[in-house]
Amino acid sequence: MSRTEISTLGEFGLIERLTKDIQPRNASTLRGVGDDCAVLHYPDREVLVTTDLLLEGIHFDLTYVPLKHLGYKAVMVNLSDICAMNGTPRQVTVSLGLSRKFSVEAVEELYQGMRLACEHCGVDIVGGDTVSSLTGLTISITAIGEVRKDDIVYRNGAHPTDLICVSGNLGAAYMGLQLLEREKSVLHSSDGVQPAFEGKEYILERQLKPEARLDIVRALADAGIRPTAMMDISDGLSSELLHICRQSGCGCRIYEEHIPIDYETAVMAEELNMNVSTCALNGGEDYELLFTVPLSDYDKVDALDDVRLIGHITAPELGTLLVTRDGAEMTLRAQGFTAFGDE
Amino acid sequence: MSRTEISTLGEFGLIERLTKDIQPRNASTLRGVGDDCAVLHYPDREVLVTTDLLLEGIHFDLTYVPLKHLGYKAVMVNLSDICAMNGTPRQVTVSLGLSRKFSVEAVEELYQGMRLACEHCGVDIVGGDTVSSLTGLTISITAIGEVRKDDIVYRNGAHPTDLICVSGNLGAAYMGLQLLEREKSVLHSSDGVQPAFEGKEYILERQLKPEARLDIVRALADAGIRPTAMMDISDGLSSELLHICRQSGCGCRIYEEHIPIDYETAVMAEELNMNVSTCALNGGEDYELLFTVPLSDYDKVDALDDVRLIGHITAPELGTLLVTRDGAEMTLRAQGFTAFGDE
Numbered sequence: 001m002s003r004t005e006i007s008t009l010g011e012f013g014l015i016e017r018l019t020k021d022i023q024p025r026n027a028s029t030l031r032g033v034g035d036d037c038a039v040l041h042y043p044d045r046e047v048l049v050t051t052d053l054l055l056e057g058i059h060f061d062l063t064y065v066p067l068k069h070l071g072y073k074a075v076m077v078n079l080s081d082i083c084a085m086n087g088t089p090r091q092v093t094v095s096l097g098l099s100r101k102f103s104v105e106a107v108e109e110l111y112q113g114m115r116l117a118c119e120h121c122g123v124d125i126v127g128g129d130t131v132s133s134l135t136g137l138t139i140s141i142t143a144i145g146e147v148r149k150d151d152i153v154y155r156n157g158a159h160p161t162d163l164i165c166v167s168g169n170l171g172a173a174y175m176g177l178q179l180l181e182r183e184k185s186v187l188h189s190s191d192g193v194q195p196a197f198e199g200k201e202y203i204l205e206r207q208l209k210p211e212a213r214l215d216i217v218r219a220l221a222d223a224g225i226r227p228t229a230m231m232d233i234s235d236g237l238s239s240e241l242l243h244i245c246r247q248s249g250c251g252c253r254i255y256e257e258h259i260p261i262d263y264e265t266a267v268m269a270e271e272l273n274m275n276v277s278t279c280a281l282n283g284g285e286d287y288e289l290l291f292t293v294p295l296s297d298y299d300k301v302d303a304l305d306d307v308r309l310i311g312h313i314t315a316p317e318l319g320t321l322l323v324t325r326d327g328a329e330m331t332l333r334a335q336g337f338t339a340f341g342d343e
Numbered sequence: 344m345s346r347t348e349i350s351t352l353g354e355f356g357l358i359e360r361l362t363k364d365i366q367p368r369n370a371s372t373l374r375g376v377g378d379d380c381a382v383l384h385y386p387d388r389e390v391l392v393t394t395d396l397l398l399e400g401i402h403f404d405l406t407y408v409p410l411k412h413l414g415y416k417a418v419m420v421n422l423s424d425i426c427a428m429n430g431t432p433r434q435v436t437v438s439l440g441l442s443r444k445f446s447v448e449a450v451e452e453l454y455q456g457m458r459l460a461c462e463h464c465g466v467d468i469v470g471g472d473t474v475s476s477l478t479g480l481t482i483s484i485t486a487i488g489e490v491r492k493d494d495i496v497y498r499n500g501a502h503p504t505d506l507i508c509v510s511g512n513l514g515a516a517y518m519g520l521q522l523l524e525r526e527k528s529v530l531h532s533s534d535g536v537q538p539a540f541e542g543k544e545y546i547l548e549r550q551l552k553p554e555a556r557l558d559i560v561r562a563l564a565d566a567g568i569r570p571t572a573m574m575d576i577s578d579g580l581s582s583e584l585l586h587i588c589r590q591s592g593c594g595c596r597i598y599e600e601h602i603p604i605d606y607e608t609a610v611m612a613e614e615l616n617m618n619v620s621t622c623a624l625n626g627g628e629d630y631e632l633l634f635t636v637p638l639s640d641y642d643k644v645d646a647l648d649d650v651r652l653i654g655h656i657t658a659p660e661l662g663t664l665l666v667t668r669d670g671a672e673m674t675l676r677a678q679g680f681t682a683f684g685d686e
Contacts, residue, residue: 030389031497034498034590035428035497035498036393036424036425036427036428036498036574036575037391037392037393037424037425037427037428037430037488038391038392038393039389039390039391039428039490039495040389040390040391040392041389041390042385042390043386043387044386046373046382046383046384047382047383047384047385047390047487048380048381048382048383049380049381049383049434049436049469049470049485049487050379050380050381050436050470051436051438051470051471051472051483051485052438052472053438053439053440053472053474053481053483054474055440055474055476055477055481057477058440058474058475058476058477059474081379081380082379082380084379084380085378085379085380085382087380091392093392093393093394093485095394095395095396095483096396097396097398097401097481126392127392127393127394128394129394129395129396131396131397131398131401131402132401133398133401134398134400134401134478134479135477135478135479136477136478138396138398138440138481140394140396140438140483142392142394142436142485144390144392145380147382149384152382154374154378155377155378155379231379232379247377
């Protein structure tokens with residue numbers, strides 16, 4: 001592949017090359033890239049704004065994360081935050097700090113992943129900043145979305161007896177990370193050995209290419225369910241559930257046996273001699289939705305695809321408890337070990 | 344001064360400490376820090392969004408920029424972009440990448456400067472991200488503002504015969520930077536010598552503590568003037584004026600003798616044996632507003648405080664010209680040498 005130095009294009013040339021065929025697809029995008037600001041139009045919706053800063057060596061490791069996947073994930077984790085408010089993402093701004101090791105082609109690859117994530121979710125890239133950096137890659141993304149005022153779901157609305165639900169399954173992204181770390185050390189230690197990724201495609205994909213659960217936001221709306229509290233799981237189930245309990249002034253009781261875990265996640269945990277429930281509780285980066293609904297919505301929630309009931313909200317004096325498979329009660333602790341997004 | 348390690352607070356503790364007494368002051372801020380997203384309310388205005396990424400060693404040098412000033416400037420340059428669309432800034436998000444050399448007290452100082460800039464302009468801090476970094480300080484700011492649809496001013500609306508105006512004066516921030524660079528090398532070369540900043544307070548302040556010209560946006564509205572095109576001057580007058588001409592499909596003719604230059608700027612240029620007009624044309628970082636108005640607004644613009652007419656827009660085939668003091672015509676060139684904001 002040819003290598004074009006960024007300096008041959010300059011900042012404006014690079015931005016022009018990256019953004020030249022971007023066409024806004026949302027009615028709310030009046031003006032995107034090319035002026036001092038983007039101009040957005042939100043006459044009868046509330047505007048949601050969220051932002052993330054990702055630094056090479058802290059949040060991602062380019063020795064095993066392809067640039068296209070990195071771009072995809074960097075956008076998706078922000079769109080996930082919009083979903084966590086029960087909103088619909090519409091725009092992102094993308095700022096990049098690029099050291100000299102990155103060619104124009106490398107930046108295009110990163111940008112391709114970002115654009116793919118935007119296309120999947122119907123989102124427009126409306127601006128950003130591209131600067132040179134002394135060391136490595138810096139990515140800063142701001143996502144903007146919309147929600148009807150009555151549909152906003154905060155973290156602080158959970159009530160005792162509410163049902164606690166999660167979408168998809170948990171621990172997969174963390175197991176994917178463990179796999180990548182293991183294969184990285186194999187690659188470093190002996191030449192000629194190929195990474196052993198067969199039969200582990202799902203957990204790899206969950207680590208490298210997470211999806212914002214916009215489909216769940218839509219399914220909730222279609223089913224007439226308005227969650228009382230919601231977050232996306234970036235730091236691990238325990239950590240996020242404790243946020244909801246603290247901000248709602250409640251306790252909780254969840255059941256280990258009900259925590260959804262994929263087969264590949266369980267196999268990988270077994271291989272690494274790790275407790276799979278611990279991984280599901282603390283692994284993070286799954287970007288599934290954690291939400292609470294009134295008890296009266298039991299039938300509606302039970303009928304949803306890819307959503308599991310894992311427990312219920314309690315009075316605060318009952319504590320924040322995990323009931324293990326053998327019936328013991330343990331207090332939940334936040335001990336996320338996330339490498340991406342929030343620390 | 345005591346030094347508290349960030350690790351003793353953790354990410355959430357640090358954010359809580361930095362944001363604990365922030366009270367939203369804008370009606371458009373429904374929810375600020377503390378959930379997955381900020382929630383904003385813009386029922387009858389267009390929403391403006393702009394973002395900047397600032398990296399230590401590229402955009403700022405902590406050997407001579409105090410953290411409080413850095414925070415102030417980092418926010419102001421974004422608010423200036425909102426003004427450049429003829430808008431009013433309302434919210435910012437602030438993301439920080441912090442290496443271990445920064446104590447909690449240092450981050451508080453940086454944040455103080457940011458909050459001061461926000462207070463000056465009536466802006467709310469509504470979110471952000473705080474992460475650790477391997478090397479130095481990373482600042483990413485997104486500013487959000489509002490504007491009535493009919494009041495938006497893009498870069499591409501200038502027409503032949505329009506008057507070209509600038510607020511304030513130019514070249515001062517660049518001269519301030521030269522002064523700081525000179526005193527930095529003095530400090531490095533000989534002990535005990537104090538920096539010679541006397542009589543140079545104005546250019547220092549222009550470099551360290553620029554102001555978004557929200558006052559000019561208001562004055563234009565009060566005078567019933569709607570500019571046809573507008574930008575803020577971050578990369579230098581030449582560069583910005585060429586953007587307006589290119590995007591509007593026009594030429595221009597500006598007069599060296601009309602470019603506003605402060606006395607301290609002229610003295611400093613003299614001391615450094617630099618051409619002061621070149622500094623004013625290419626210096627950048629002044630964050631003054633450059634705008635064009637219809638010829639029929641001549642009297643209104645002429646009556647404004649702190650605004651100067653420097654020339655007029657022409658047909659594109661007439662070129663983009665500077666008329667020098669001795670009557671010669673030169674083609675404008677973009678050769679900004681900015682160290683902060685856009686490269």
